Amino acid sequence: MKEQNKDNKIPIDNLLSRLKTQELLIVNPRRKNGLIIYKKYHAEFIGPGAIVGGNFDLDAVDLIPVGNLSLVSPQNSPERRQAYKMRRQWVRLTKQIIDNPEPTERAQVILNQFEHWFDIATVANLPDEAFALLVGVLPQTIRKVRNIELL
Template sequence: MDSEQRRRYQIAMVSTYSPDTSVLDHIVMPDGTEQSQGSDILTLLRTGKVFIVNSRKRNGLILYKRYHAEFAGPGAAVGGEYDCDCQSVLPIGNLSLLTAESYEERQKAYLIRRQWIRLIKQITENPVPQQRVQKILDQFEQYFPPETVAQIPDVTFALLVGVLPQTVGVVRRLGSELDSRFNY
């Protein structure tokens, strides 16, 4: 359903994260011009309009809320009143947002967003923090290339599954050694 009437936003993958800088390096608009500052997409989400993460691409958007983060994958709705409390964003892959043209499109996109939330919820129900981290890393590596997943900051995965960023770092470094220790 990628039509020319829809406004599309392309966002480049971020390679580094620092609390003192924006989480986006730049946004590439459809006409090829680049804009700096990650606040642009956040401003876009706060307009009250509902957008849909393009389901034809391997992309997604991590939405940083006050005490946690949410992942909106392909087909998921973002923006509107649901994300008015979003404090920052991190695009994954070459993000493409489409405008929701109809009520039916919005409903379907909200259902898909709910499925993404349920997937993360299932992961967070595991009482062992290291297992939660390994599971979220596995899920992301199944969908995105390993080099893309490697660029996602530890703090992001920590906020997604409710662990300390140091736990994510340990699991990333030790990986398979932890598998035998915690009997996955």
């Protein structure tokens, strides 16, 4: 896989326009990083190893990098195929959380998962709205669960 740039800093505005052109990229599988992609009515988390772009993200309206975002270009068909599989795995993980009918529990689980994947400081810097859109709850529900954790 070829790194997109040496310091791995891709301007978010630039990345959003690149996604609109159907460019395919992979979230670096060798780092704790990811991308929250805002769509019109929901958000998706794209974790390490997963493909970003192509037809999947033409409807992206905003992006939030998680961790020290690093994107790489797929070099061949097997790499792309593996990245598609990883994208499907991240979607399935999110679906397992969403399948819980209790909003407060969905909020708790997504926050716990992100703290497990990253760290408390990274999670604290992500907006309530992003988590809410990931698991289909109101931002107030995320805020309530975060406040309970602080007690």
